Amino acid sequence: MKGIIEINGLRLFARHGVFEEERINGNTFELTVHLCYPIENAMQSDNVADTLNYAEAIEIIRKEMEIPSRLLEHVVGRIHSALLAAYPAIISGSIKLTKLNPPIHADIDGTAVRIEW
Template identity: 45%
Template sequence: MTTKILIENLKIFAFHGVLPEEKILGTNYILNVEIQADLEKASESDELKDTINYAEINDILHNEMAIPSQLLEHVIGRIINKTKNKFPQISFIKVKLTKTNPPMKGEMDGVSVEIEKRF
């Protein structure tokens, strides 16, 4: 059995970017995370210890977003590593991070980087 846990459109204000003003002004970011694991035991036991606690994943996301980085890829890499270390039963993770107000010409909803990793 494969179970998916999805965290969808989590908005966090943070200070990532290469330009100096990005580290001073900050902007909103949107996180989407998909995690897959065999959580059949939790479907039978109804015990938190048998699943992946998505509240703890939310804490990881907030903690890693609070660390300023130049590259979104670096932020995502930290999120993937911390999440997998905390929950070794994860078999797949995908993280999409969107900068909603990138300092570029043109009107857009944002610029995203998405990384997925299979274990």
């Protein structure tokens, strides 16, 4: 059996953007991460060692977000690689990274990049 481990609405301050000003001033970002993972052992054992520990996954994400990048695509790619390195049993998933206050003149909730695999 597989399950979906969800990290919804993780808000972090980071310094990503094409413009130098964005990397200097920073911005607030929101991440939604869904990871398909085998959870049948955890369903029986009630032991966090038998599942994907979302607290550890959040720390992996946080560390990748601390590294400034020009493109959200680059950040999402690094997060994807780091999560798979830590949890090779991940079957599939999605990562959505939203810049909540992009430096454009439009009334929007944010701009985002989402990957699925």
